[in-house]
Amino acid sequence: MNSPMIRVILGHIMKIEAAFMLLPCIVAVIYGENVGWTYLAIACITALLGVFMTLKKPADSVMYLKEGSVATVLGWVVLSLFGCLPFYFSGEIPSFTDALFETISGFTTTGASILSDVEALSHTALFWRSFTHWLGGMGVLVFLLAIVPLSGGSTINLMKAESPGPSVGKLVPKIKATARTLYLIYTALTLMQIIFMVIGGCSLFDAVNLSFATAGTGGFGVRGDSLASYSPYIQWVVIVFMILFGVNFNAFYLITLGKIKDALHVEEVKYYLLIILSSTAIIFINIFRTCKGIEEALRTSFFQVAAIITTTGFATADFDTWNTTCKIVIVMLMFVGACAGSTGGGIKVSRFIVMFRTIKKEMNTYIHPKSVKKIMLEGKPVEHEVVRSINVYMGTYIMIFAISIFLVSFNELDLITSFTAVATTINNVGPGLNLIGPTCNFGFLTPFTKYVLMIDMLAGRLELFPLLILIQPKVIKGFFERRPKVKKAE
Amino acid sequence: MLTINKNKSGLKIIIVGCGKVGSTLVEQLTQEGHDITLIDKDPARIQAITNAYDAMGILGNGATYSVQKEAGIDDADLLIAVTDSDELNLLCCTVAKRVGKCVTIARVHTPEYSKEAKYLKDKLGLEMIINPEYECAKVISRILYLPTAEEVSSFAHGQVEMVKIRLPEGNKLDGKRVMDIGHDIMANIVFCGVERDGQVFIPSGQFILKEGDLISFVASRYDTKRFLGKIGFKTGQVKDTLIVGGGKGSFYLADMLIKSGIEVRIFEKIKERCEVLSVLLPKAIIINDDGAGEDALKEAGLETVDAFVPLTGIDEENVLLSLHAKQVSNAKVVTRISRNNFKGILDNMDLGSVVYPKYITSDAIIAYVRARQNTKDSNIETLYKMFDSKAEAIEFKVESESDLTDTALMNLKLKDNLLIAFINRHGEIIFPGGHDEIHVGDSVMVVTTHTGFNDIRDILR
Missing domain, CATH: 3.40.50.720 (NAD(P)-binding Rossmann-like Domain)
Incomplete structure (x- = not known):
């Protein structure tokens, strides 16, 4: 294991985080809030530690998938640990567990909160909370690859561990250029949303925060009722952008190249939109009698479907009060998730497409046992390795899910709450049902349950395997192993 | 990193x-x-x-x-x-x-x-x-023309050769500073690189040579022979060569060697291929045998042959054959390594001269790519990677005036670890001193441990 290289990566992550922590300081200056000093102090300490860790250059810069995964997971842990310090030391979230929960929920773009009163937080804290979504959405390692000149091609292994989806492709030959392009598209879309929201009369602060939360498909709001009290126009803007951020970024890249036709033909996006439309229709039929008009019913159902499938987790209505069909649809959407290569969580539409095709193929082999058929996706045959890894992913997912529910059950909650608590965190959605519904929060859970859910959030964001690799004894041992000095033969 | x-x-x-x-x-x-x-x-x-x-x-x-x-x-x-x-x-x-x-x-x-x-x-x-096989054969043939060298490559359309030698024990250059070597020996010779314990130096006048050093120098073919003769190396070309394996590379090599009067024997195990070769190379002796057997090699005269070149398709076999030949004969051995997976081990084995076809090919392409990338004043004519890419020899064509031209070399602020080996002025080769100048139209060869030069001005600080 190349631990010096991992150390350097972690150092870089800390430096980046420290740099970004200066942004809330600016907010503090604007609103004249004293908490800014806490952020500044923590930023300085983090930066110093980061510089210290990157001082000594490793002899060997090669990273295999193993190192990539370990660096990614540790990177996210470090990111969360330092990210939660301002909340804790400023006293706005007095419990360390709660502060960590809130930060992990932020970086993993879950948006599950332990706060009972969001509006009591300072502007600085609200901004930092939303910003964690933005950084976590596209991924801090992708950011690292975009700006830090790490030599060698093996850095693809960092991106592999962090990017959502069954397989990682590059947009352009160079990984750095790929990472830059991704962040460019991401930033441009975020800016567009901010502009649209400000035009609609939203205050700049709210617009920036909500755009960050939408871009990362996070879901932290700045008001107690999430998005319910905003104007219909703003809600529509958020709906459109939530759906956009759930789209595979390859499609946006094709659009920037002017290949709009190709972008519209991305299979995954087509199915993604199909699921959104049909779910909206089902919910619309079920709730439209309780709403004041067709527009409201359409907006509410559309908003909730978009918020859940992209795993953003905003709310404009308390869907916990809807009928069972609607609730089931909502829970199912949590599992589906957004497209691969987007900022959303969940299992991902492309995995479902491949899985359904595998089932179809399996049924076909019952009829024609010797038939040979390749599974196709985006008009290309899917390698057997990919199919296999998707199947294993599903199995692992179910197992982790089951273990988590079992662990959460010690908290003596009802079945619906326990089930949706795990579902909403592992899929990085945010709100669940019953006791943790859109109008409630996670604050009342026991610390043990919170830690279980935190691990679920990280597992969901990093797509299970990197996290599982890290807890293997062999890997942990390898981390401390020094390469033995080989005696040179004369 | x-x-x-x-x-x-x-x-x-x-x-x-x-x-x-x-x-x-x-x-x-x-x-x-x-x-x-x-x-x-x-x-x-x-x-x-x-x-x-x-x-x-x-x-x-x-x-x-x-x-x-x-x-x-x-x-x-x-x-x-x-x-x-x-x-x-x-x-x-x-x-x-x-x-x-x-x-x-x-x-x-x-x-x-x-x-x-x-x-x-x-x-x-x-x-x-x-054509990698052809280029590789060319490199091997150059070594066989001057078998005391480890490696020979040519520049300036063949007018200048870069020769790599290993300084043997007790040679008269051992322990001498470069500047102390007498002018009668060093005339028209430029030392451009020394590899010692895996490290590459661009030697200055103060540099002290040691036995076991791999020394690269540039000189004309005539001066090379004279220099090598003075320091006690043999300078004749080989008289006969034994090649194992009758692939494309062997054909190209045998063809070249026969043309310059060297007798060639080729081992090839496939009968049909032997027949093809015997038609293509009527002057060569084609032996239809495995070539991996001790006896067969002995019978073919391995013990007395001047040069031995295993060119089978399998690296491991080539290495074994070379080691064997080194043991039983005094032949000049050239080993071709196609895959190069265990460089560290190969370096420690006595395999004679080692050639890597894939590097020969990629060097040629990279020279071309660098020249393409460069749009302005100068062009790369030849690029040659020395000492496993630890150093590069690059021949630049100077096509327009710049800060470099018409200034005495001693007044130029050159980068460290860099040396101007020779200037080719319309076919006349100049081994420059401090007072010489670079003019427009010259070709200049630069040896450096820096990488990625694609313009003559890159040599300036």
């Missing part, structure tokens, strides 16, 4: 086929900061290379229009086709020429096409045709 890539603007290069040469090219071209897209039919190979290097892989047949489109042929600068099949390579380039506006390079290695390389190049509009 955190080397800042001073990448100016990388070229967009498409490589079709990622075998030995393809993957070496990916490795070296990504290091130089180019955008590499590679095309291959084997997903596992693409996976392996894209995991190791910063390149994008595309699965498919590189000769098809749609795959080339997907690889971005429209704005590619260069397409290099290095699959195993000559026909496919030529087709790739022809298609690319029609679809995009890029420069194309094809590998063509069967003798039939190779003879017509120039015709093919012109008619199909290719910019470059490379």
Whole structure:
């Protein structure tokens, strides 16, 4: 294991985080809030530690998938640990567990909160909370690859561990250029949303925060009722952008190249939109009698479907009060998730497409046992390795899910709450049902349950395997192993 | 590891086929900061290379229009086709020429096409045709003409040779400073690199030579022989050569050697191939035998032969044969290593001169790429990687005036670890001193441990 290289990566992550922590300081200056000093102090300490860790250059810069995964997971842990310090030391979230929960929920773009009163937080804290979504959405390692000149091609292994989806492709030959392009598209879309929201009369602060939360498909709001009290126009803007951020970024890249036709033909996006439309229709039929008009019913159902499938987790209505069909649809959407290569969580539409095709193929082999058929996706045959890894992913997912529910059950909650608590965190959605519904929060859970859910959030964001690799004894041992000095033969 | 890539603007290069040469090219071209897209039919190979290097892989047949489109042929600068099949390579380039506006390079290695390389190049509009086996044979033949050298390469259209020798025990140069070597020995010789314990030095006058050093120097062929004779090396070419394996490389090598009067014996185990060779090379002795047997080699005269070159398709076999030959004879041994997986071990073995065909090919292409990338004043004529790419010898053509030209070399602020080996002024070779100047129209050879030079002005601080 190349631990010096991992150390350097972690150092870089800390430096980046420290740099970004200066942004809330600016907010503090604007609103004249004293908490800014806490952020500044923590930023300085983090930066110093980061510089210290990157001082000594490793002899060997090669990273295999193993190192990539370990660096990614540790990177996210470090990111969360330092990210939660301002909340804790400023006293706005007095419990360390709660502060960590809130930060992990932020970086993993879950948006599950332990706060009972969001509006009591300072502007600085609200901004930092939303910003964690933005950084976590596209991924801090992708950011690292975009700006830090790490030599060698093996850095693809960092991106592999962090990017959502069954397989990682590059947009352009160079990984750095790929990472830059991704962040460019991401930033441009975020800016567009901010502009649209400000035009609609939203205050700049709210617009920036909500755009960050939408871009990362996070879901932290700045008001107690999430998005319910905003104007219909703003809600529509958020709906459109939530759906956009759930789209595979390859499609946006094709659009920037002017290949709009190709972008519209991305299979995954087509199915993604199909699921959104049909779910909206089902919910619309079920709730439209309780709403004041067709527009409201359409907006509410559309908003909730978009918020859940992209795993953003905003709310404009308390869907916990809807009928069972609607609730089931909502829970199912949590599992589906957004497209691969987007900022959303969940299992991902492309995995479902491949899985359904595998089932179809399996049924076909019952009829024609010797038939040979390749599974196709985006008009290309899917390698057997990919199919296999998707199947294993599903199995692992179910197992982790089951273990988590079992662990959460010690908290003596009802079945619906326990089930949706795990579902909403592992899929990085945010709100669940019953006791943790859109109008409630996670604050009342026991610390043990919170830690279980935190691990679920990280597992969901990093797509299970990197996290599982890290807890293997062999890997942990390898981390401390020094390469033995080989005696040179004369 | 955190080397800042001073990448100016990388070229967009498409490589079709990622075998030995393809993957070496990916490795070296990504290091130089180019955008590499590679095309291959084997997903596992693409996976392996894209995991190791910063390149994008595309699965498919590189000769098809749609795959080339997907690889971005429209704005590619260069397409290099290095699959195993000559026909496919030529087709790739022809298609690319029609679809995009890029420069194309094809590998063509069967003798039939190779003879017509120039015709093919012109008619199909290719910019470059490379033949790794042929180039490799050329390198080996140069060594056999001067068997005391470890490596010989030529510059300035053959007027200057760079020769690498290993300083033997008790040589008169051992322990001497470079500046103390008498002028009668050193006349018209420039030491341009010394490798000691894996480290490469560009020697100054103060540098002290030691036994076991690998010394590279440049000189004309005449001066080389004179110099080597003075310091006690033999300077004649070999009289006969034993080659094991009758592949394409062996054919090219045997052909060259026979033309310069060297007797050639070739071992080849396949009867049909032997017959083909015997028609192609009537003057050679073709032996239909494995060549891996001790007795057969003895019978063929391994113990008394002047040179032994194992060219079987398997590296391990070549290495074993070389080790064996070193044990039983005094022959000059040249070992060809195609894959180069365990460089560290090979370096510690006594294999005689070692040649790496894949580097020979990729060096030629990289020289071409660097010259392409450079738009302005000077051009790379030859690029030669010395000491496993730890140093480079680059021949620049100076085509316009700059800060460098018409200034005495002693007044130029040159980078460290750099040496101007010679100046070629209209065919006259000058081994420069401090008072010499570079003029427009000169070719200048620079030896340096820096990498990535593509303009003569890069030598300035």
